[in-house]
Structure formats: C-alpha cells, structure tokens
Amino acid sequence: MTTTTQCAVLGSGVIGASIAYHLAKAGARVVLIDAAEPAVAPSASWASAGGLRSQGRHGPEQAISIMAAARWRTLEQELDADLGVLLGGHLHVAETEAEEAAVLARVQADRDAGIAIEQVGAREIREIAPDLSAHLRLGAWTPDDGQANPARVAQAFARAAERHGAACLLRSPAQPLVELGRVTGLLLPSGETLRPEHVILAAGAWSIGWLREIGCTLPLRWRGLQMLLSDASPARVSPTVTAVGRNLSLKQSPSGGIIIGGRWFARPVGAAPAVEPIEDHVLRQWAGATAILPDLRNRVLQRSWAGAEAQTLDSMPFIGSLGETGVYLATGFSNHGFQVSPMIGALVADDLLGQKQDLLNPFRPERSGVPDDAWFRFEREPFRN
Known part of the structure; x- marks a missing residue:
C-alpha cells in the first residue's frame, strides 16, 4: 500500500x-x-x-534567538500546556580578572545584535543570586532568559x-x-x-x-553529554548560571534540586547513539559547580544521566x-x-x-x-x- x-x-x-x-x-x-x-x-x-539562553550565541543565530525569546513568553498559552517555563534570567560569570574580557566582549557583541543584556558587577551578582560564591567578579546578565522542560x-x-x-x-x-x-x-x-x-x-x-x-x-558527529541533579537545596538560584572558565551550567529545578550541566562528555555504549555518565567526569563536574554554588558542598548527588547530541x-x-x-x-x-x-x-x-x-x-x-x-x-x- x-x-x-x-x-x-x-x-x-x-x-x-x-x-x-x-x-x-x-x-x-x-x-x-x-x-x-x-x-x-x-x-x-x-x-x-x-x-533558554539568548546570550553568547553565534552571530547568525542572534536574530532567531531574539524572536524565540518573545515566543517563550506566551508558548504555554499557544500550546495549551504546562511547559515548566521559568524566566529567571541567565548569568554568565567571570571568576578572575583575566576572564573579565570575555564577559565584556560578550556583552558588547550581544548588545550590538539587539539582545537585552547587561554588564553586572560583584554587588549586582549578589543581588541577582545571593547564594552564589562571593568571589565572582563580573557577569553578563540577560533577565529575559530562563528555563523550560x-x-x-x-x-x-x-x-x-x-x-x-x-x-x-x-x-x-x-x-x-x-x-x-x-x-x-x-x-x-x-x-x-x-x-x-x-x-x-x-x-x-x-x-x-x-x-x-x-x-x-x-x-x-554525535556525542553524549551528561547531567547531574542534587537533592533539594535551601539555596535560591533564580537564573541559569554559566562560567567563563568552566564547562558548567547550573540551574535550580522546580523541586529545589540543582541541575548541573556543561560540556562534559559521556561514555558511548555500543555503536548506536547510547551513552552513560563517566564517573570521573561526574566528580569534576560536581566540583566545578561547587566552586560557583558553595551550598553544593552540603548536598548529595541524587541522579546522573546522559543523552546523545548531534554536533557540527x-x-x-x-x-x-x-x-x-x-x-x-x-x-x-x-x-x-x-x-x-x-x-x-x-x-x-x-x-x-x-x-x-x-x-x-x-x-x-x-x-x-x-x-x-x-x-x-x-x-x-x-x-x-
């Protein structure tokens, strides 16, 4: 037929x-x-x-990202579904003086492209996310970004x-x-x-x-990338947080656990796109996140997982x-x-x-x-x- x-x-x-x-x-x-x-x-x-990150994207993606950011504000209504949209912003931080140049360059490039981005200093970082480490020096802040499921x-x-x-x-x-x-x-x-x-x-x-x-x-090519989830944290982290000098992204789930990502490869299992976390990477990934969010020293790893992604x-x-x-x-x-x-x-x-x-x-x-x-x-x- x-x-x-x-x-x-x-x-x-x-x-x-x-x-x-x-x-x-x-x-x-x-x-x-x-x-x-x-x-x-x-x-x-x-x-x-x-x-949901509009900042730090490749030039050809920026106009698309700006339009997408507007869509996310009403997408739950459009699709008649709870998508877990939380627009708590995105904060990209520098920990050292040497890393500050990368933040300044990102802010300038994104601002030139029409992205609503702000340069924030140490005091403003504390206001945005008080539970982050006190040593953070400079940040790129996009308040309209966030997360969804x-x-x-x-x-x-x-x-x-x-x-x-x-x-x-x-x-x-x-x-x-x-x-x-x-x-x-x-x-x-x-x-x-x-x-x-x-x-x-x-x-x-x-x-x-x-x-x-x-x-x-x-x-x-395809690669596996791995993710971690902590138990519920009393810390409050509204934005998604990334760092100049680390393979790291972290955000707080609606249940209070901290989701830790970044460009940490997972181990392929077999020929098909199938993957599993690498224990050494789990430990290093957790340590990097703890440097940015100190409360993770008091948390335990609840779950780790990995998925397959196509990359160019x-x-x-x-x-x-x-x-x-x-x-x-x-x-x-x-x-x-x-x-x-x-x-x-x-x-x-x-x-x-x-x-x-x-x-x-x-x-x-x-x-x-x-x-x-x-x-x-x-x-x-x-x-x-």
Whole structure:
C-alpha cells in the first residue's frame, strides 16, 4: 500500500515536533515519524537541562534567538500546556580578572545584535543570586532568559501538531527508499510506503545513521553529554548560571534540586547513539559547580544521566535542502537548539512552503567545506574532558 503526503518529519524531539506543528498549523499535510516517542532516553530532548539562553550565541543565530525569546513568553498559552517555563534570567560569570574580557566582549557583541543584556558587577551578582560564591567578579546578565522542560515541550508540540491535523507515527522507524541518489519514499514497519513531497530529517544524533543509509556524509558527529541533579537545596538560584572558565551550567529545578550541566562528555555504549555518565567526569563536574554554588558542598548527588547530541564542526546546525537527495535537514544543533526551537519550526515551515527565509541561509548544508584534517580531529576528539 502506498500513501502520499506533503511533508514527512523524521524525529519528534523539540526541533522535529516544532517543525511538524508549524507546518500543520499552516495547513500542510504532515506526518510526524519517530522510531521511539517524543523526548525519550537517550535523546537530547530527554536529557537536556532546558536552558533558554539568548546570550553568547553565534552571530547568525542572534536574530532567531531574539524572536524565540518573545515566543517563550506566551508558548504555554499557544500550546495549551504546562511547559515548566521559568524566566529567571541567565548569568554568565567571570571568576578572575583575566576572564573579565570575555564577559565584556560578550556583552558588547550581544548588545550590538539587539539582545537585552547587561554588564553586572560583584554587588549586582549578589543581588541577582545571593547564594552564589562571593568571589565572582563580573557577569553578563540577560533577565529575559530562563528555563523550560524540553520533554514537555516536545510532547506539547507533537500534540498541537495532531490537533492541527498532523498524523503521528511513533515507534515506527522509517527506512529511506532511494532511486538514483534521491529519497523517493519511506518504508514503514507496517509494510506501507509513504511518498512525501518533502522529507525533513530532524532526528538529532540519529540523523547521522539515516544519512549514511542514503550514501551521504556531512561534517556531523554525535556525542553524549551528561547531567547531574542534587537533592533539594535551601539555596535560591533564580537564573541559569554559566562560567567563563568552566564547562558548567547550573540551574535550580522546580523541586529545589540543582541541575548541573556543561560540556562534559559521556561514555558511548555500543555503536548506536547510547551513552552513560563517566564517573570521573561526574566528580569534576560536581566540583566545578561547587566552586560557583558553595551550598553544593552540603548536598548529595541524587541522579546522573546522559543523552546523545548531534554536533557540527562550527557548532551551527544544518538547515535546508541537501542537494539532489530530496531531503531537508534540520539537525546538528550542537547542544543549543532548545531555546530557538519555536522559531526554527516556524522558519523551516515557511521555507518549505515557499516563503524562503534569508535567516536560514547561514545554516544551509552547502556552506563552505571543511578541511579534511579539521574534520578528522573533530570526529576523533576524545570522549574524556
């Protein structure tokens, strides 16, 4: 049996589900397909700590991030769901005089881009987050940033897509049908063949294997990143906090526990995107967080986990048509796709439906090539920090 549709979106994480929602809302015929379900382990949408950060982004992302920040203020109402949105701001701190230059440069670059960012000194840091360490010297402060629950967001986008007429095929891995190098259809587990006009690949770390199936390689890798959660803390940390000289992000969950993230790699388990925390990294990650939030010395580790993330060499996603393959990419968000996900969905939907979006041009898959030696080093970067 063969069925036709306008758009097939592969991947039901925050990016894929957002794309499906915005396409369906615009009146397109959409099928959202996932080998699992929205935001389950070990996907990035399941593992992410959920920071909503507009500051410190790449130049081409800044305008998108500003628009996304506005969307987050009303997204719960739009999707009719509790997304756990808490707009407590984002604070990026310097601990030494040498690190202050990085904060000053970030403030200037973001301010020039129109981001509502402030330079704050030690006294103001104490006012924003009194329980942080007293040695912090300077900060970049974006009061409109915050956090949300990525799993809830992915699931809410998927439900909203269904309300607008999209079909959701979950626990249904789709195999590409390729003719002369072009994906012409998708074979579903039921034996049904789906013939979409557009195939949108937004499967995060799983995009890499799918691309290999169609004979395509890009400078794209997957890595595991690990997270920690403490027991409930009497400290009060309203903003998300990052630090210039550390692989660190920390935020307080609604239950009071401290969520500790940052660019700490996890250990791959097997060939598929599957990962587990590295104990040595857990210890060092906790120690770095304790230097910023001293109350963690009195806390215990409640849980650690890890998820798989697709990363590009320049840390910017691939968004757009992939040559003659018939595939439209939206993958490789490199650990910072969550905040922009509402606007990525909107822009990609417009792009696919004929309203070409110049804001997406810097992310096109055909952007400048990568030297072989640089890609070799990136792909083989050690998993240990």
